[in-house]
Amino acid sequence: MRIALFxxxxxxxxxxxxxxxxxxxxxxxxxxxxxxxxxxCCGQMHTNSGYFDAARKVAANHVEAFESVEYDVAxxxxxxxxxxxxxxxxxxxxxxxxxxxxxxATAVGAKTxxxxxxxVDVLDITxxxxxxxxxxxxTITYHPSCHGMRLLRLGDRQLDxxxxxxxxxxxxxxxxxxxxxxxxxxxxxxxxxSTAMLEDKAENIRSTGAGLCSGGDASCLLHIGGGLSRAxxxxxxxxxxxxxASTLEDPAEAPSxxxxxTR
Amino acid sequence: xxxxxxxxxxxxxxxxxxxxxAEEPFPQAATRxxxxxxxxxxxxxATHTIRDKRLNVVGELPDWEDLRQAGSDTKDAVMAxxxxxxxxxxxxxxxxxxxxxxxxxxxxxxxxxxxxxxxTGSEEVVKVKSMATQEIGLNEHLEEQGIAAFETxxxxxxxxxxxxxxxxxxxxxxxxxxxxxxxIFLQEMPEVDPALTDNPAELAMAARAHLRKKFLGAKxxxxxxxxxxxxxxxxxxxxxxxxxxxCLTLPETLITVMGIEKVLPTAQDLEVFxxxxxxxxxxxxxxxxxxxxxxxxxxxxxxxxxxxLLDNGRTNALADKYGRTALNCIRCSACMNVCPVYERTxxxxxxxxxxxxxxxxxxxxxxxxxxxxxxxxPYASSLCGACYDACPVKINIPDILVHLRGEDVKAQHEAxxxxxxxxxxxxxxxIALSSGKVLNLMEKxxxxxxxxxxxxxxxxxLPGKLAGAWTSSRDIPAPPAxxxxxxxxxxxxx
Numbered sequence: 001m002r003i004a005l006f007x008x009x010x011x012x013x014x015x016x017x018x019x020x021x022x023x024x025x026x027x028x029x030x031x032x033x034x035x036x037x038x039x040x041c042c043g044q045m046h047t048n049s050g051y052f053d054a055a056r057k058v059a060a061n062h063v064e065a066f067e068s069v070e071y072d073v074a075x076x077x078x079x080x081x082x083x084x085x086x087x088x089x090x091x092x093x094x095x096x097x098x099x100x101x102x103x104x105a106t107a108v109g110a111k112t113x114x115x116x117x118x119x120v121d122v123l124d125i126t127x128x129x130x131x132x133x134x135x136x137x138x139t140i141t142y143h144p145s146c147h148g149m150r151l152l153r154l155g156d157r158q159l160d161x162x163x164x165x166x167x168x169x170x171x172x173x174x175x176x177x178x179x180x181x182x183x184x185x186x187x188x189x190x191x192x193x194s195t196a197m198l199e200d201k202a203e204n205i206r207s208t209g210a211g212l213c214s215g216g217d218a219s220c221l222l223h224i225g226g227g228l229s230r231a232x233x234x235x236x237x238x239x240x241x242x243x244x245a246s247t248l249e250d251p252a253e254a255p256s257x258x259x260x261x262t263r
Numbered sequence: 264x265x266x267x268x269x270x271x272x273x274x275x276x277x278x279x280x281x282x283x284x285a286e287e288p289f290p291q292a293a294t295r296x297x298x299x300x301x302x303x304x305x306x307x308x309a310t311h312t313i314r315d316k317r318l319n320v321v322g323e324l325p326d327w328e329d330l331r332q333a334g335s336d337t338k339d340a341v342m343a344x345x346x347x348x349x350x351x352x353x354x355x356x357x358x359x360x361x362x363x364x365x366x367x368x369x370x371x372x373x374x375x376x377x378x379x380x381x382x383t384g385s386e387e388v389v390k391v392k393s394m395a396t397q398e399i400g401l402n403e404h405l406e407e408q409g410i411a412a413f414e415t416x417x418x419x420x421x422x423x424x425x426x427x428x429x430x431x432x433x434x435x436x437x438x439x440x441x442x443x444x445x446x447i448f449l450q451e452m453p454e455v456d457p458a459l460t461d462n463p464a465e466l467a468m469a470a471r472a473h474l475r476k477k478f479l480g481a482k483x484x485x486x487x488x489x490x491x492x493x494x495x496x497x498x499x500x501x502x503x504x505x506x507x508x509x510c511l512t513l514p515e516t517l518i519t520v521m522g523i524e525k526v527l528p529t530a531q532d533l534e535v536f537x538x539x540x541x542x543x544x545x546x547x548x549x550x551x552x553x554x555x556x557x558x559x560x561x562x563x564x565x566x567x568x569x570x571x572l573l574d575n576g577r578t579n580a581l582a583d584k585y586g587r588t589a590l591n592c593i594r595c596s597a598c599m600n601v602c603p604v605y606e607r608t609x610x611x612x613x614x615x616x617x618x619x620x621x622x623x624x625x626x627x628x629x630x631x632x633x634x635x636x637x638x639x640x641p642y643a644s645s646l647c648g649a650c651y652d653a654c655p656v657k658i659n660i661p662d663i664l665v666h667l668r669g670e671d672v673k674a675q676h677e678a679x680x681x682x683x684x685x686x687x688x689x690x691x692x693x694i695a696l697s698s699g700k701v702l703n704l705m706e707k708x709x710x711x712x713x714x715x716x717x718x719x720x721x722x723x724x725l726p727g728k729l730a731g732a733w734t735s736s737r738d739i740p741a742p743p744a745x746x747x748x749x750x751x752x753x754x755x756x757x
Contacts, residue, residue, distance in 0.1 A: 007747050009696055013706050014740070016747035035751050041696035046689060048646060050668030054693035061697045091662075095669075150648035179603050183645025185685070190642060191732035192294045196607045197645070198736065226737030229721060 001031045004071035006062075006112065008081045009041035011218045011239075018218055021245035021252070022077045022115060025132060028245075029123060038065030044084040047092060049185045056096055059089040059105060066108045073122065074112040077241045078217050079148025082114040087151065114148060115241055116157040116216060128244055129166035135248040137167030140238075141210040143201070143224065145217040146179050158216045158240055165243055171208045175200070182223035198227040205235055211254055214240045279576020279629035281369030281399040285614035285636035289643045292612040293604075302438050302609050309437045310599075310606045316546025317597060317653070324538070333535045335657040338591035341526060342581060348493045348526045349572065355496030359558020361568040366520075368575045369399035375571050376401060376485065376518055377408050383516050383567070385410075385482040391500060391507040392416035393487025394432055394594055395520045395573055397616045401485070412485065413477050415506040417470050424451035430610030432617065433544050433596040438609050441466060474506060484510035484565070488521040489593070490536065491570075494529045497557040498570065501540055505552050517556075517565035522573050524581075524590040536593065539655035543595035576629030585666040586628045591656045592621050598650035598660060604643055613640060620650035624663045632670040633678070641667035684728055699748070706746035716741030 003026050007019040023033045043058030062085065066074055076082050089105035119125040128134035142162055148154040163170050181187065181197025201224055205213045212235055213228075215221050225237035238252070246252035285292070296302060321327050341348055353363045364379075366372035372395075380388055388405065390396065390412050402412045402423070414423040418436040422429050425447040429435030436444070441461040448455050448469050455469050486507065490499040498519055500507050511517060527536065541550040559568050581587050599605040599619025610618030614636070615626040623644060627637040641664045644650075650660040675683070682690070695705045716722045722739040725731055733739070745753075 009702065012702070012747045013709065014742055016743050016745065016750055019747040020750070034757055035748070036699075037748075038699040040699050040702045043696065045692060046696075048665055048668070049685065049689060050641075050665070050670075050672035051689045051693070052669045052672075054689055057693060057697045061699075065699060146645070146647040146649075150652060177649075179645045179647035179649070181603070181645055183647070185729070186642065186645045187737075188729040188732045189685075190290050190293060190604075191735055192290065192297055193604055193607055193643075194645065195736040196297055197603050222739070223737060226733075226739060229738040229740070230723075230736060 001073065002071040003031050003033050003118075004066060004069060004074040005033055005035050006039060006042075006066070006074050006076040006081065006085070007035065008076050008078045008218065010222065011077060014222065015218045015239065018077050018239040018241050021239070021241040022075065024245040025115075025119075025241065026075070028132060029125075034069060034071060036065045036069045038068060040065075042081040042084040042088075043092070044081060044088065045184050047084065047088050048183075052092055052095060055088070056092045056098075056101075059092050060101060063089065063101065063105050063108050066112075067104065071111075073118060074108070075115055075118045076112065077115045077239060078219070079114045079145055079152050079154060080217050080219060082112055082117075083147045083151035085109050085112050114152055114154065114216065116161055117152065117154060119161065119244075120157045125161065126164070128161050128164040130164070132244055133166075133247045134164075134244050135166040136243045136246045136252065136254075138212065138254045139169040139171060139210045140212050140214050140243070141171050141173040141205060141208040142176070142240075143173060143180060143205075143213055143215040143220065144176055145215055145220045148216050149177065154216070162214060162240055162243060165246075166248075168243070171210050173208055173213070174204045176204075180220050180224050182220050184219075187223060195227075198223065202227045202231055202233060206233055210235060212236045212238050214238050214243055216240050277367050277574050277576060278579055278631050278634070279368065279398075281575065282397060282616040283576065283626050283630050283637075284634060285626070285640055287614070288636045289612060289639040292614065293608040293643070296608045296612045299609075301440070303607060305438055305440050306606055306609050309434065310601075313434075313546055313600045317543060317600065320542045320546055320548055324542070330535055330538055331655055331657050334539050334593075334655055335588075335591060337527065337532055337535065338656050339588070341528065342524070342587060342590055345523065345526070345581065348528060349523055351493040352491050352496055352526050353572075355494065356491075356498075356558060356570060357496070359496050361496065361558045361570060364569060364571045366571050366573050366575070372399045372520055372571050372573050372575065373401055373404040376520065377405060377410065379516070379518050379569055380405070380410050380483055383483050385516075387411045387413065387481060388483040388485050389477050389481040389510045389514065390414050390419070391484065391486035391510045392419050392435075392502065393485070393520065394616060395487045395522050396485060397429060399520070399573065399575065401520065413481075415474050415477065415510055416502070417467065417504060417506070420470060420474070421447055424448070428611060429616070430618065431596060431599060432594055438611070474509075478506075478509040478513055481510070481514045483516040483518065484514040486511060486517065486519045488519050488525055488570075489540065490533065491521060491526045492528075492530050492532075493526050495557055497530065497555050499533070499553065499555045501537075501550050502552045502554075503545060503550055508552050508554050511554050511556060512564050514565055516567040517569070519570045520573055521570060522575070523577050524592075540593055540595055543593075543597040543653070543655040579631065580625070580628035583628060586624065586663050588658050589621065589624045589628050589660075589663055591658055592625065593656060595655055597653040597655065601649040601653045603645065603647060603649070608643075613643070615640075620644060620660045620664075621658070624660055624667060627667055627670075628663075632667060633674045638671040638674065641665075641671060688729060703746070703748055706749060709742040709746060710744060712742035713744065
């Protein structure tokens with residue numbers, strides 16, 4: 001299968017190792033991965049901040065980038081960005097009366113999958129150790145990000161895959177379904193409320209005793225990791241793609257919150 | 264046209280007035296409320312308890328999703344045909360001996376109610392818990408006119424006696440714990456036993472004794488309504504305590520104030536809504552008291568029955584094609600009970616009668632986004648989506664929040680040409696993120712971020728109000744030496 005990688009802006013710029021891990025997983029399964037060079041961002045930050053005209057320009061760029069190459073499916077290591085591509089891009093175009101863009105955006109959205117959605121629903125991966133050779137001998141906990149959970153209805157796909165990684169110990173996160181408080185510019189506009197939510201999330205993570213918290217959205221992990229780091233917590237965050245890509249021969253290190261810099 | 268619809272609102276959509284406004288920007292109000300640790304503890308306990316109860320009773324219905332869809336479809340159909348449904352209700356309510364009054368806004372509704380009470384010669388009214396009368400500030404208005412209004416719902420009574428404001432639409436005293444309630448009773452109920460403890464049963468008995476006298480003496484009652492049935496002209500109130508029923512049956516005169524969006528086509532629709540509402544609001548399979556009344560029955564119950572049909576911005580909301588489903592709300596409060604923002608700030612932070620996620624959309628839809636500080640309300644959400652999942656009539660609150668943020672940005676840009684910090688940030692991001700080439704160029708600067716981060720590889724303080732707000736409680740890891748895009752290119756891959 002030819003798979004187009006939508007890295008997402010935050011992974012591209014801040015967590016390249018997450019995109020590389022995504023490529024590793026897919027290539028290990030024998031698929032061809034391409035990276036449409038024109039891609040930048042899904043525009044969700046603009047949309048959710050009410051800047052629809054700017055958001056439409058960002059979305060149009062995404063649609064163009066993913067129309068310019070031939071592929072079977074597109075994949076992103078983010079539930080939130082995929083939900084934006086699928087749901088918000090057609091909405092932005094329709095609001096501006098651009099039926100053509102709406103149709104094209106819907107077509108691109110229909111071919112776009114969140115990583116575990118692709119792995120489980122399309123590529124039939126149910127056992128990460130067996131089928132991907134995943135090996136990660138650490139205790140982790142897992143935060144299901146809101147948009148993956150409620151907009152894409154990912155259910156337990158991410159958690160189930162993590163549980164099948166070799167050597168891993170996944171401990172349940174109390175109040176896992178509660179938002180971490182990120183919410184894009186919400187974390188700046190309503191920083192105090194966001195922080196109150198983040199503190200509860202961090203406390204729940206600490207209570208598990210796990211050394212790190214994994215999840216499927218780099219943006220939420222940036223937020224959670226930022227809070228843990230500020231609080232001087234021992235735990236850090238790591239995207240699930242890096243755990244799935246980790247093998248006995250080529251293991252991912254269990255990071256502290258600062259290792260975004262070195263990897 | 265207008266002459267054939269006597270009494271119908273004939274003006275174009277009307278802005279809502281009354282208690283529908285944030286009194287200060289939400290972030291400012293929220294920050295203050297966050298500092299109240301007693302409030303935080305009370306709210307956390309109360310919202311979590313009610314959440315669990317709701318999940319249990321919703322989980323036991325195999326057709327819950329079908330019920331939600333049916334509720335949503337029914338409401339959509341009513342909104343699409345609202346004038347006809349209201350006239351049908353008016354005709355049937357009138358035929359059964361009731362009197363219909365139309366109020367364009369809060370001022371009109373208050374004036375109508377005041378005149379009706381005056382006509383009875385009474386200077387006191389008892390009240391059934393009602394959001395519509397909170398919305399129009401009826402109690403305050405009556406007081407100014409020399410008429411005393413007594414709340415009879417236990418929690419509303421607590422709020423009224425404490426000279427406080429409701430902070431939740433279903434449990435208005437959710438911000439008070441039982442010790443605080445006891446203190447209010449000891450101070451405000453002259454007849455109460457000074458040895459009153461904070462035992463809930465004792466508190467309820469004290470309230471019961473206090474209220475019983477009011478019920479027996481009252482000549483006029485004022486209520487809201489959960490439903491109005493168009494085909495029979497019937498009104499309905501759903502409650503837990505029976506105090507509402509006392510008010511609905513004992514006095515001579517009954518005046519109901521109801522938003523125009525509460526009308527349902529037929530009695531059969533109650534089949535759906537009476538399953539949705541109690542489960543979503545109190546987490547009960549069935550509420551203890553459901554009272555339905557149709558006009559006047561000679562010799563039984565109130566003989567002087569009125570309804571004030573209230574617009575107060577509802578047609579304004581109805582005119583907004585992206586926001587109008589907010590009018591489908593049945594005031595169950597499930598959205599606020601599951602909202603992580605409401606849980607931490609409480610209802611007072613929203614200013615309006617309608618707090619929480621539904622309030623954050625309903626208030627600005629009714630008043631217009633530019634009214635006072637209501638433009639700040641749609642941002643009071645991380646867009647986590649818990650409210651949409653909990654809503655029994657499937658109002659897509661997150662989508663409407665985003666829509667209203669767009670309206671706010673538009674209104675702000677119309678009001679002022681001076682760019683805000685957010686405008687500048689968004690413009691920069693638009694340029695960077697609308698092209699892979701530009702983003703690639705910007706990413707060449709990532710190593711600079713590594714310099715800023717320094718030896719501990721953390722960025723701990725950024726300048727500006729917005730970025731500074733992020734780093735007020737969160738570190739940012741030092742960026743990588745190269746972007747993924749750059750790495751991919753250098754690997755020579757396509």
